[in-house]
Amino acid sequence: METNTRKVEVPVLAELFSRNETAEYLFWVGSAGAFDDRYKKVTRAFVKVLTFLGVDYAVLGTEESSSGDVARRAGNEMLFQMQALMNIELLRNYGVKKVITCDPHVYNTFKNEYPDLGADFEVIHHSQFLSKMIEDGKLKLSPDIFRGKKLTYHDPCYLGRANGEYKAPRRIIESTHAELVEMKRNKSFALCCGAGGSQMFKEAEKGNKEVFIERTEDALETGAEMIVTACPYCMVMITDGLKYKNKNEEITNIDLAELVALSLNL
């Protein structure tokens, strides 16, 4: 199929607002999505998919701030609540009703924790959004790009165990016609990547192994050529694990949004 290249303009909510416009969805990019070099690619991929689907969305841009999740799990409830109350106020002023995010930590704190502080909006993880689009027939992935490829999926703790979402990511992978091979520890039994609970930002305590290496070994055991994740922290950890195992040349680590963008040839 022939393609043209087009520039993607990302709508910013403040600008829409100044024109008396609004958007159906707020895409919460998250700090990792905005600043982590690897995860910026995921953000870009997801925005391409949103554009492809013609979704009415906008981002907060420079008005966005930390969800406070990391601070909360690191014990700093004061800082968490300051961030949360600020974010809730901002979203309320914009009349935001639905939020999409690629980050399960943001998803979890928005969905389960912000309501205690007065938040009143629906939160959707991008895996759920994409899976729903596939289910509704609005998103058709090419069956050829990943057909015959072996993929494994790493369940992020805050999407899986914390919120019980195991199906949506798998539905997306299956609709690429790839072969999904499960790790020995999967779904509610999945092993953490090692980055949750603020571990991402500190040295691990003394031990005999890094958690991310243990988890990468689970993934490598499956013989998959691609490890699919759905969380910015998991992405960093598994990427490090592949490098540590010298497998980063042969095995790739991609996010669900990238998987979808690739199978749409975006």
Next chain:
Amino acid sequence: MIKQILFVLALVLTLGIFAWTVNRLAAIFSLTKAAFPVRDIGQRIRLTLQVALGQSKILRRPVVGSMHALVWWGFLFILIGSIEMVIDGIAGTERILGNLGVVYDVIIALGDLFALLIALLILAFLFRRVFMHIKRFSGSEMTPHSHVDAKIALTLILFLMITLLGMNTFYILDASQSGHEVVGCYPVSRLLSGWFGGVTGQTAHTLHEINWWGHILGIFFFANYLPYSKHFHVFVSVPNVFLSNLAPLGKMTTMANITKEVKLMMDPDAAFVETTEDEPVERFGVCDVEDITWKHYLDSLACTQCGRCTSVCPANLTGKLLSPRKIVMNVRERMKEKGLKMIQNGKEWSDEKALLGDYVTAEELWACTTCNACARECPVNINQPAIILEMRRFLVMEQSAAPGELNQIFSNIENNGAPWQFSQEDRMQWAEELYMNQPVS
């Protein structure tokens, strides 16, 4: 008549000691703080049926899980027989529930079958404990005392099952040889009574009495041993499941006292509002007994030290100091140690020690990834991360003792709204020069 008097004396003594022990443990609840309101009774009943009665979480390990489930389901049938024994003992009757007819036959037959099955399963459990190396039965918190405790509990159950079968067997022989009707149906003991066919009338009667007394006194002893044992879960696990925190595992509790402070800080008008000075100053997080909620304490009483939590903990699996089981055990130990003293000597009593620091170290707490694998695995719905995170809150907000890297991310979030040191102004850089393919239509 003498038998009845002796029985009632034994029963009163048992209940008396039990009441005293439980009262002591329960009094500690008066020191605990509020956790969450207990609502949604319907959902709680469903959860209890599923997790406690149905053993849904213990069956996540299918082999050893079904072994436990069979012991538990068998226990429920045998319990009915035990209640009958108490009635018989007081009233001087024999097999009083026999009037129930077929229902009785079924219950007693199942109890009889399960007695044999449980005895075999307990032997298997003892074999695992003594001869097999099961990783989750080791760890720094598993002291020699813990191992002995586990073996005593198993041995007592084995004793109860053997005396139950003995009681049934010699009951059949006693009744049939003295020309009475055998009440109830006994698939296993009927077979055993055939093997003991040579036992004569009087001996059968005596052996029946010995096993009857052995069984019931065994139960009485066991009931009073349990509150001092990890095996207390026999009493506490079902209530603990019923009183579970129903929120998703990922939800941390919102500290209302912090919300108040933050709102004061954020609202410029509030600065001029006079604050009431009489309110007691509340500590943030958990440091010791006085900060523990009733749910943390109940969790600690329900813990059987099975170690499923620790066996799935990513930190523990990779050799870190953290063991969720240890934290829960520490809570129980400390609540008993300091809690009882506080009840005796007043809430100001102190031994210059604290749960945080003397029992649980910061190194353990900072190793947690909050992945909730432990809580997901716990067969009795203990929430280990809840306690760990409350102690982190104390470390950070009361002691400013976060690891240096975390202090750095706190100031990054405060200054530029992200854990990384990037300017908020750069939050849209990812969107620059973004191109995509578009099919030519």
